[in-house]
Amino acid sequence: MVSGLLALCMLSCDGQSSRDTLKVLDLNGFLDLQNFFAHTGHDIPLLSAHRGGKLDGYPENSIAAFENVLKHTHAFFEVDPRLTKDSVIVLMHDKTLERTTTGSGKVSDHTLAELKRLRLKDAQGNVTEYQIPTLKEALDWSLGKTVLNLDKKDVPLSLTVKKLKEWQMEGHVMLTIHSAEEAKFYLDHSQKFMFSAFVRNKEEYEDYAKLQIPWDHMIAYVGPLDKPETKELYALLNGKGVMCMVSAAPTYDKEASEELRRTKYQQVIENGADILESDRPIEVSRALHQKVKSAGSSPKKVFFKEVVN
Template sequence: MYLKSVSIFAVLLVSFCSRAQTVEINTLSFEEVSDTRAYFQYTENVFPIISAHRGGARAGYPENCIATLEYTLSKTPAIFEIDARMTKDDQAVLLHDKTLERTTTGKGKLRDHTRNEIKKFRLKDTEGNITPYAIPTLEDAIVWSKGKTLINLDVKDVPLRTKAELVKKHNAFPHVIFTVHNADEARFFYDFDNRSMFSAFVKTKEALASYEEAGIPWENVLIAYVGAKSTKANKELYDLLHRRGVMIMVSAAPVYDKMEKRVDAYRKILEDGADVIETDRPAEVAEAIKMLYPEKSSKYNYWKTQKIKE
């Protein structure tokens, strides 16, 4: 009788542990490129946007991991900056470093391993703990993001054409944009498909002029990345970009995220004139700036909720 009871308990425990948990996530849904442009069009009515740097990693949730993106969306609507690199057999996967040790259980350079070889590796969280998550492919992330958010593909070693072809394959232009460091990179994507949109490095007036000289329409530049600090000295550049309808992004990750008293710093970034905060702490930023969202805005039309299984 005792053995039978233990057996029944074991079956129930396995059933409970294997049952998927349903969670609700906050999504940004863009069906057409025109939707994406409308959401990111700068207006004088402040509408802050949170960009989760590498997905917003934390304990239990590694960087550049789809489960982490979903966790972040369970806390706040957000867009995501993610990194992709190439394997030995030229498959694009999500990874920031050239080497595997810091963020995975693997060793050596990613470029020395095939896609099949890295399937056995597991991602590590921000504290170095091994998680159950494998390294996702860039294609996994592109497919996942549709109807959920916008992902911004950072510049690493994936050829520009490879990224462009993957986005075109999945008709993902409404929900995938490209980080570009200069006007030449933007021109490549624009010539490949004029639906390509950008998070562009525009740290100076000279850089701004270079995009115009290259013939890049400002409606294709959703975000101008101006650096890791927000100062009043940036006001002239901010004004020039805003007059062109472009939202301005400051990266809080290198400086502001590391401050002990961060709440006021996050608010000041927006008060200084920026519109997008890129951060390793998206949930904290969301809490700090929630009072700065307008009561009414057409941009709320793109905010939805979606139930998913973990």
């Protein structure tokens, strides 16, 4: 998913990096997750860093990239789980290794040990010191800092359930789902799953309603564009307490200048979106700083903390 998602959660962001502190989301279990992602009408705009962003020196889907973002802004992260040859779940967007690592071939044709010998590349193709993380390593790192939104790649839903329950991570992650049927599958196994659900039109909205998927278990991904007809969808979903997310990664992130991008980011939030997902999370945090600052009285501010790294 274009995901996976967003969070302009930058309560105290000033656009400057700090080596000593991280801007974290202090969420401790499923009830906190529900309260944090519930639409109340008095919410701080949230930011989802798509794959951790595309920043020089910081490869996508790496813990180093996630941590670097949190030095600048509160955020949650869309990530991409894939299976290795020996059935370990790692973070990797592509089926193949060439674009983002020093390796070649399919991820699924390599064992974890083989993959750990590789090094990750940043968005410009520069080789870094960083390794491919396992999903378990990333989840362990995320506790007390942020939320990972797991996009759907080649990991079977049943294996995702098995591993999250084995690691006792239900209530600490978000799952990207493409249909109401997928939501039902997860909820049949645990009521502690939170979703980033594809709800891009009224027909998909009705699908979730018909299957009685609880609205307080989701945010809604409404698409990559903020369109006039989306306002009706915002109203329907917000009326159910659901926050709505637009992904700028394939659209507004590609504007030619930071000034143009800033205008687009601000318009998306002004027009009613609650969450913006971006490959440029630090830039988005600067664009929305004043909007976030004006929402400083939100009751959700209790979830926004700064901790010594």
